[in-house]
Amino acid sequence: METLSYEIVINASLQRVWDVLWNPETYTEWTQFFGPGCVMKSDWKVGGKTYFLNEQGEGMVSTIDSVDEPNQIIFKHLGMVDKEGHEDIHSKEVIDWSGSFEKYILIDLDGKTKLHTEVQVEKEWREHMNIGFTKGLEVVKTLAETK
Helix, strand or coil: CEEEEEEEEECCCHHHHHHHHHCHHHHHHHCCCCCCCCEEEECCCECCCEEEECCCCCEEEEEEEEEECCCEEEEEEEEEECCCCCEECCCHHHHCCCCCEEEEEEEEECCEEEEEEEEEECHHHHHHHHHHHHHHHHHHHHHHHHC
16 A cells, blocks of 8 residues: 655635535546546545445445545545445455545645645556546646636
């Protein structure tokens, strides 16, 4: 497991960047580089359930480890979800990476926002995450600065 990190400075407030990250319409736009039609469904509760799903309904089941809107949110990934909606949190493939974190930290820079993200991944996912976050955060920047 390795930790990848990404940063971008956005000419928008913390709340504006937060809203672009987690609004359902803009979430789908900036996460398109991870896969088309990505959605996030969450109860927004620490210890609750959050789902990161592709357009077929497959993806990850996670929980919010901590949240302090609009400053930070940390997700802890628990397992996978198949097309039928069944959660797998016990298979060997899942246990190898279960408990990995995905962090979004927003820092105020006198009205601008530094968005720092970190994700823990297995090495085979490095390129996919690099493309997704590098291109995706540019979309977050564009959306936050123009809409």
